[in-house]
Amino acid sequence: MTTIAILAGDGIGPEVTVQARRVLEALDLDLTFEEAPVGGAAYFAAGHPLPPETLDVAKRADAILFGAVGDPRCDALERKFRPEQAILGLRAALGLFVNLRPATLYPGLEDASALRPEVAREIDMVILRELNGDVYFGEKGYRTAANGTREGYDVMSYNEAEVRRIAIVGFEMAKRRKNKLCSVDKANVLETSQLWRDVVIELSADYPEVALTHMYVDNAAMQLVRNPGQFDVILTGNLFGDILSDQASMCTGSIGMLPSASLSAWSGANGLYEPIHGSAPDIAGQGKANPCAAILSAAMLLRHSLEQPEAAARIEAAVSAALVAGARTPDLGGTMTTSEMGDAVLAALV
Numbered sequence: 001m002t003t004i005a006i007l008a009g010d011g012i013g014p015e016v017t018v019q020a021r022r023v024l025e026a027l028d029l030d031l032t033f034e035e036a037p038v039g040g041a042a043y044f045a046a047g048h049p050l051p052p053e054t055l056d057v058a059k060r061a062d063a064i065l066f067g068a069v070g071d072p073r074c075d076a077l078e079r080k081f082r083p084e085q086a087i088l089g090l091r092a093a094l095g096l097f098v099n100l101r102p103a104t105l106y107p108g109l110e111d112a113s114a115l116r117p118e119v120a121r122e123i124d125m126v127i128l129r130e131l132n133g134d135v136y137f138g139e140k141g142y143r144t145a146a147n148g149t150r151e152g153y154d155v156m157s158y159n160e161a162e163v164r165r166i167a168i169v170g171f172e173m174a175k176r177r178k179n180k181l182c183s184v185d186k187a188n189v190l191e192t193s194q195l196w197r198d199v200v201i202e203l204s205a206d207y208p209e210v211a212l213t214h215m216y217v218d219n220a221a222m223q224l225v226r227n228p229g230q231f232d233v234i235l236t237g238n239l240f241g242d243i244l245s246d247q248a249s250m251c252t253g254s255i256g257m258l259p260s261a262s263l264s265a266w267s268g269a270n271g272l273y274e275p276i277h278g279s280a281p282d283i284a285g286q287g288k289a290n291p292c293a294a295i296l297s298a299a300m301l302l303r304h305s306l307e308q309p310e311a312a313a314r315i316e317a318a319v320s321a322a323l324v325a326g327a328r329t330p331d332l333g334g335t336m337t338t339s340e341m342g343d344a345v346l347a348a349l350v
């Protein structure tokens with residue numbers, strides 16, 4: 001029996017996750033679903049954003065479908081109780097250091113893209129984001145000195161083993177795609193990035209067939225808008241990958257379109273799958289959220305954790321067909337509700 005943990009979370013998290021679950025159920029794959037609270041929902045129900053029972057459910061499952069966490073009512077809480085700690089805690093506890101964030105333009109979405117149609121049409125990349133290190137997991141502090149001056153800090157660091165293991169994934173992915181790897185860093189300023197670049201260059205000797213380039217992150221942000229078609233696999237750290245993937249999403253039409261997979265190795269069980277967007281408090285409860293990113297995350301779950309590539313392709317084809325037929329939530333310029341968009345994808349499933 002295959003068990004999928006559903007951690008829907010806060011805001012639009014539950015709204016989009018239920019649509020992804022409907023699509024998975026329609027495939028008749030004999031999946032069992034186990035729901036558990038996470039984020040603000042878990043804090044209000046159980047006093048902690050990632051209760052031990054929820055972590056157990058996640059660890060026991062064959063794969064995890066995650067919605068989003070974040071609740072403005074928690075903004076004033078001590079950091080360890082904030083909803084966002086739940087997703088960081090899961091990534092750390094499950095050793096999910098590989099984060100795949102594919103960005104492609106779905107047919108017909110040229111009009112929704114922030115770019116000119118001929119530029120947008122070229123987008124077909126994966127942002128490979130390291131997910132267990134960087135400023136996210138370095139020493140942190142917020143303190144007040146004796147003279148009353150406040151100081152905040154988050155240490156940015158990577159060691160060479162951490163860089164090597166994600167870089168290997170990058171080279172292997174590039175080999176299976178277009179043999180192009182662009183490593184994005186800030187080596188002109190940061191020692192962390194200098195180490196990153198040194199390790200990537202050393203490793204490149206094992207992959208002579210892969211064309212390796214390096215780009216500073218500020219230039220990469222610009223090139224994503226100027227000429228996104230130049231990218232195949234972008235290999236980058238935790239913070240830069242977070243920012244660049246939100247930017248890439250608007251090039252493909254909407255942040256509501258980009259799925260992600262978080263894995264402990266390139267392929268394997270216990271992966272966590274989530275849209276790249278957050279809980280979107282500004283539209284929560286209004287039926288306005290685009291469920292495509294969540295639905296496409298379910299497709300990634302089938303491909304990477306359940307070894308069901310045909311089923312994954314069926315979901316992706318259904319999303320594509322629904323969009324070609326004109327199905328659009330407001331973020332894509334349409335008027336459909338979240339569940340109507342789910343209906344459209346279900347109707348297109350063949």
Ligand SMILES: NC(=O)c1ccc[n+]([C@@H]2O[C@H](COP(=O)([O-])OP(=O)(O)OC[C@H]3O[C@@H](n4cnc5c(N)ncnc54)[C@H](O)[C@@H]3O)[C@@H](O)[C@H]2O)c1
Pocket residue numbers: 012016067068069070071072084087255256257274276277278279280281282283288289290291293331
């Ligand atoms: N992995 C996660 O759980 C995750 C990811 C990002 C942000 N967050 C959290 O979510 C909360 C809100 O953060 P934010 O506003 O900066 O980012 P967000 O991604 O939630 O929303 C940014 C903007 O995009 C829109 N948007 C997002 N998803 C959409 C969708 N599916 N369809 C249509 N529009 C969509 C929102 O309405 C908003 O205007 C914060 O608490 C943040 O920490 C969580």
Ligand SMILES: CC(C)[C@H](C(=O)O)[C@@H](O)C(=O)O
Pocket residue numbers: 084087088242276278
């Ligand atoms: C909520 C937050 C911790 C998270 C991140 O920064 O990784 C989010 O922005 C994401 O992109 O998954």
Ligand SMILES: [Mg+2]
Pocket residue numbers: 242243246276
């Ligand atoms: Mg983000």
